[in-house]
Amino acid sequence: xxxxxxxxxxxxxxxxxxxxxxxxxxxxxxxxxxxxxxxxxxxxxxxxxxxxxxxxxxxxxxxxxxxxxxxxxxxxxxxxxxxxxxxxxxxxxxxxxxxxxxxxxxxxxxxxxxxxxxxxxxxxxxxxxxxxxxxxxxxxxxxxxxxxxxxxxxxxxxxxxxxxxxxxxxxxxxxxxxxxxxxxxxxxxxxxxxxxxxxxxxxxxxxxxxxxxxxxxxxxxxxxxxxxxxxxxxxxxxxxxxxxxxxxxxxxxxxxxxxxxxxxxxxxxxxxxxxxxxxxxxxxxxxxxxxxxxxxxxxxxxxxxxxxxxxxxxxxxxxxxxxxxxxxxxxxx
Amino acid sequence: xxxxxxxxxxxxxxxxxxxxxxxxxxxxxxxxxxxxxxxxxxxxxxxxxxxxxxxxxxxxxxxxxxxxxxxxxxxxxxxxxxxxxxxxxxxxxxxxxxxxxxxxxxxxxxxxxxxxxxxxxxxxxxxxxxxxxxxxxxxxxxxxxxxxxxxxxxxxxxxxxxxxxxxxxxxxxxxxxxxxxxxxxxxxxxxxxxxxxxxxxxxxxxxxxxxxxxxxxxxxxxxxxxxxxxxxxxxxxxxxxxxxxxxxxxxxxxxxxxxxxxxxxxxxxxxxxxxxxxxxxxxxxxxxxxxxxxxxxxxxxxxxxxxxxxxxxxxxxxxxxxxxxxxxxxxxxxxxxxxxxxxxxxxxxxxxxxxxxxxxxxxxxxxxxxxxxxxxxxxxxxxxxxxxxxxxxxxxxxxxxxxxxxxxxxxxxxxxxxxxxxxxxxx
Numbered sequence: 182x183x184x185x186x187x188x189x190x191x192x193x194x195x196x197x198x199x200x201x202x203x204x205x206x207x208x209x210x211x212x213x214x215x216x217x218x219x220x221x222x223x224x225x226x227x228x229x230x231x232x233x234x235x236x237x238x239x240x241x242x243x244x245x246x247x248x249x250x251x252x253x254x255x256x257x258x259x260x261x262x263x264x265x266x267x268x269x270x271x272x273x274x275x276x277x278x279x280x281x282x283x284x285x286x287x288x289x290x291x292x293x294x295x296x297x298x299x300x301x302x303x304x305x306x307x308x309x310x311x312x313x314x315x316x317x318x319x320x321x322x323x324x325x326x327x328x329x330x331x332x333x334x335x336x337x338x339x340x341x342x343x344x345x346x347x348x349x350x351x352x353x354x355x356x357x358x359x360x361x362x363x364x365x366x367x368x369x370x371x372x373x374x375x376x377x378x379x380x381x382x383x384x385x386x387x388x389x390x391x392x393x394x395x396x397x398x399x400x401x402x403x404x405x406x407x408x409x410x411x412x413x414x415x416x417x418x419x420x421x422x423x424x425x426x427x428x429x430x431x432x433x434x435x436x437x438x439x440x441x442x443x444x445x446x447x448x449x450x451x452x453x454x455x456x457x458x459x460x461x462x463x464x465x466x467x468x469x470x471x472x473x474x475x476x477x478x479x480x481x482x483x484x485x486x487x488x489x490x491x492x493x494x495x496x497x498x499x500x501x502x503x504x505x506x507x508x509x510x511x512x513x514x
Numbered sequence: 515x516x517x518x519x520x521x522x523x524x525x526x527x528x529x530x531x532x533x534x535x536x537x538x539x540x541x542x543x544x545x546x547x548x549x550x551x552x553x554x555x556x557x558x559x560x561x562x563x564x565x566x567x568x569x570x571x572x573x574x575x576x577x578x579x580x581x582x583x584x585x586x587x588x589x590x591x592x593x594x595x596x597x598x599x600x601x602x603x604x605x606x607x608x609x610x611x612x613x614x615x616x617x618x619x620x621x622x623x624x625x626x627x628x629x630x631x632x633x634x635x636x637x638x639x640x641x642x643x644x645x646x647x648x649x650x651x652x653x654x655x656x657x658x659x660x661x662x663x664x665x666x667x668x669x670x671x672x673x674x675x676x677x678x679x680x681x682x683x684x685x686x687x688x689x690x691x692x693x694x695x696x697x698x699x700x701x702x703x704x705x706x707x708x709x710x711x712x713x714x715x716x717x718x719x720x721x722x723x724x725x726x727x728x729x730x731x732x733x734x735x736x737x738x739x740x741x742x743x744x745x746x747x748x749x750x751x752x753x754x755x756x757x758x759x760x761x762x763x764x765x766x767x768x769x770x771x772x773x774x775x776x777x778x779x780x781x782x783x784x785x786x787x788x789x790x791x792x793x794x795x796x797x798x799x800x801x802x803x804x805x806x807x808x809x810x811x812x813x814x815x816x817x818x819x820x821x822x823x824x825x826x827x828x829x830x831x832x833x834x835x836x837x838x839x840x841x842x843x844x845x846x847x848x849x850x851x852x853x854x855x856x857x858x859x860x861x862x863x864x865x866x867x868x869x870x871x872x873x874x875x876x877x878x879x880x881x882x883x884x885x886x887x888x889x890x891x892x893x894x895x896x897x898x899x900x901x902x903x904x905x906x907x908x909x910x911x912x913x914x915x916x917x918x919x920x921x922x923x924x925x926x927x928x929x930x931x932x933x934x935x936x937x938x939x940x941x
Contacts, residue, residue: 205716282833304834305718306788325836327718365718390715 190221190235192497200312200319201491203328204369212370215490216338222493223486226262235493237264242295245322246272246283246302251457251481252322252332256299259488268295283307284314291315297492300324318495326360326418331491332456333366335483337374339476340411342483343452348375351408353399355381355437356415356464359388359426363456364415368396379405382437385426402437406447413454414439414464430463440466444474452476517541517556518935520894523564527571528869529885538569540892543934547888562937564896567929570868571886572604572893573849574875576746576772576820577640577669577694579841582628584613589825589913591625594845595634597912599939601821601845602928604893605636605876605883609669610647617642617653619661626662634938635931636893638664638881643682643693649675652682659689664879665746667694670795670824670840672730674700679734683743692744692770692878695734697755698796702726707835709782709797717785719835722797728754735762738769746878748772749822751796753803756810763815770878771815773807774822775851776844776918780804784918790831790838791916794822798918811870812861818874819867821848825914843914847905849897851919853926857899864899892935901927 193214204212223229241260243253248271257267270290272283287298299320300308305327312319323329341347352371358364358380368391371378380391381399392398399405406412417433427433439453453465453475461467470477518540525536525548532548539550539559547554575598581588589597591608598606608625610616616625622639629637641663642653655666666686673679673695682693703726708714710721731747735758738745748771750756759771774796782800784792792798799807810816824841831838844851852871856862862870872895876884882891902925907917931939 282829284832302834304836307834309788310834325718362718365716388715390712393712394716 190218190225193218193494196494196497199495200308201330201495202308202312202319202321204330204333204366204373205328207373209373212334212337212373215334215487215494216341218490218494219334219338219483219486222489223483226489229262229482229485229489232262232264234264236260236496239265239296239496240268240294241265241297241299241492242268242270242290244270244287244290244298244300246300247323249301249322251484252301255481255484256322256488259485260492262485263489263492265492268293284310287311287315291317297495320491320495323362326362326365328366329362330366331484331487332363333370335480335487336363336367336413336454336456337370338483338487339454339480340452342479343476344410347371350410351377351379352411352413353379353381353405353409354413354415355402357386357417358382358391358415359386360418361415367413372396379409381405383427383433403443403446406443409451410448411452411454412439413456414459415456416458416460417463434463438462438464438466439469441468444469444472454480456480516935517559518562518892518932519555519559520562520564520569520896523567523569523896525569525886526864526868527886528865529571529873530887533865538886538894540894540932540935543892545886545888545890545892548886562896562930566898566900568864568897568899570895570897571872571884572895572931572933573602573871574879574881574883575603575606575823575845576748576818576875576879578606578608578821578823578845579611579825580608580625580637581825582612583624587827587913588830591628591637592632593911593913594823594825595629595632595637597823597843597845597910598635599931600911600928601847602849602895602897602931603635603845604895604931604933605638605881607638607640607665607879609640609667610642611670615642615647617645617647617658619657622658622661622663634933636883636933638879640665640667640669640694642666643668643673644678647671649673649678652678652685655682655685655691656689659691663691664881665692665694669694669696672696672698672700676733676737680737680741683737683741683745687741687743690880692746692880694746694748695730697727697730697734697747697750699726699729702729707793708785709799711782711800713782713785717788719785724752724754724799724803727752727796728758731755731758735759735767735769739765739767742768744768746770746772748818749774749777749796749820750816751777751799751803751807753806756806756815760810760815770817772818772820772875773811773816774844775819775848776822776842778804778808778811779851779855780918788835790833790835791842791920792918793835793838793840794842794918795824795840808856808861811856812866817870818878819848819852819870820875821845823912825912826916827913828915831916841914842916842918843907843910843912844917845912846910847917847919847924849928850903850924850926853899854924858925892932894930894932895928896930896932897926898929899926901925903927
């Protein structure tokens with residue numbers, strides 16, 4: 182990898198976002214920019230293995246108020262692949278445990294000179310709150326059941342790599358839609374880029390209001406299986422549910438788990454995805470998770486590419502802002 | 515106590531069906547005459563020139579959280595009283611959710627003494643309905659009534675125990691006191707932060723479903739019918755609640771209802787900002803509910819508009835939406851909100867608005883006020899209906915500066931608030 186390759190990445194003129202808070206508020210063009218940039222960075226880093234110096238001297242702070250392994254490490258690696266430093270923060274044993282609000286904690290970390298704050302929190306809207314309070318860029322790494330934009334983007338990137346497009350594909354999101362931030366980011370992102378989204382699960386986990394918003398809702402996986410180009414199997418979020426929304430895990434698996442038998446009734450080239458962590462035997466059986474249609478581990482690799490893209494694009498917008506003499510007020514985007 | 519003549523104004527008093535230019539004379543703290551002859555005006559009488567203004571009975575609020583004792587960082591009796599006066603209120607009913615709670619005559623006396631010292635608005639006490647507000651055993655309602663409690667409620671907690679509500683409605687018939695209930699089924703509303711609908715769905719925020727309110731209202735009115743007790747439900751916010759209240763009123767059951775001003779003008783879409791100042795209870799609903807609430811206020815199905823003043827300190831409201839408490843400062847914007855969103859667009863006349871804000875609440879709580887009939891309290895609000903102003907919550911007299919209407923341009927402004935013939939607030 183040479184520095185000459187790096188210079189090939191021109192900063193897109195029509196990218197102006199300072200924060201990445203959700204996919205609902207992004208335009209199709211902005212999502213395309215993120216995906217194209219991720220693809221380019223993946224190629225330039227040789228499948229996300231090599232380092233570039235695009236963001237040398239900058240610092241990413243991971244502010245995780247909720248447990249995470251893969252997302253946190255993915256963001257850290259993405260930053261390091263582009264030459265940035267990282268600061269890790271988790272709420273356990275921190276000043277949050279001593280009563281400090283998360284906004285004050287974030288402000289304190291920001292004051293140490295960070296360029297991006299990547300945050301995960303149990304409550305929807307917390308990244309939006311930080312975006313109003315902080316000067317640096319804010320990246321939402323999951324806010325309760327609201328959105329997880331980089332997860333939505335890496336899912337889309339993976340589909341696009343396999344199918345060459347998103348437009349016209351039928352993608353079913355199966356499982357715990359009510360409590361899934363991945364579902365919401367997928368719903369907005371996929372539909373903006375022309376995919377047909379089917380939201381599938383029991384009525385207690387799939388609100389009929391999605392239909393009011395123009396999306397197809399299904400409660401019978403077997404009835405839609407033959408139409409699907411992609412199945413994204415979402416984890417049952419037992420920890421976020423107030424009351425068990427189905428009679429038993431056994432019954433749920435019988436109705437909604439992707440099994441070998443169901444694979445035989447699906448399209449020959451169906452893609453099987455899962456944002457992880459997967460519950461083997463609940464949403465997906467081992468033969469499917471580890472089978473030839475599964476792209477679950479590719480999703481993980483693409484996660485680093487997408488996060489590199491987000492950091493680079495937000496950094497450019499932030500630099501542009503800092504170079505102006507008149508600083509605009511920090512409104513909610 | 516000085517005498518007071520308010521002249522050149524437009525007197526609006528729905529209790530007497532008056533809406534015309536008139537002079538109002540207050541002598542010794544009570545209304546002495548409408549359009550007195552010059553000979554009747556005492557020498558040295560203070561005069562207020564109300565040219566271009568509306569002169570109406572002082573506003574009455576059916577439920578204000580004063581937070582003292584125990585949570586003075588949110589509000590004190592003094593700051594709440596000052597805020598009420600600035601909003602044109604002359605009487606407020608304060609809720610019992612203090613620490614300690616108001617479930618004893620001594621606690622009632624504490625509030626009354628503090629209010630007397632504040633020397634502002636008339637503060638009436640709503641006593642706890644249940645001991646310690648625990649929702650199990652009736653509090654000593656008779657002794658609380660003797661001490662001065664004018665109504666009973668566990669607000670803002672709903673009365674979840676059906677048997678307790680039925681027993682209390684029965685018992686209070688002998689005390690001639692009304693019971694206020696916040697209509698909500700706790701199990702259906704658990705952990706909700708906003709109206710359950712399309713907006714909460716996309717924001718991923720836990721919803722407060724309308725049926726949680728609808729079912730509670732249905733239960734409440736059925737128990738009121740069964741006991742012939744006096745029940746007030748509110749604030750209400752749903753079409754289902756309005757529908758139920760409309761139906762029982764046609765059967766002459768003694769149920770009254772109220773609504774908050776922000777529920778008449780703001781939608782759940784405000785929460786797209788994730789700003790905790792829009793986290794109020796009952797929640798901001800969708801447009802269909804708001805339109806029906808407006809109609810219900812106009813046709814009298816909803817009897818009263820109450821401020822819903824639920825002050826919370828800045829540090830509490832600064833939190834994320836799950837942790838930030840419900841609540842907002844609304845005393846100082848209630849009248850102007852009603853003016854802007856209900857009068858300016860022709861939904862309410864000034865006379866009907868004063869009825870919902872003054873006459874009806876006084877009648878519901880069975881307290882003096884809500885009228886300027888000769889011999890009644892000299893509690894008056896003077897309003898400039900042509901004024902416009904932009905809400906700046908930082909300037910509130912309330913300790914709480916969280917307002918869902920912050921930044922909005924509203925119409926009408928209180929120029930004078932007069933309690934017992936004494937000008938207690940002047941803009």
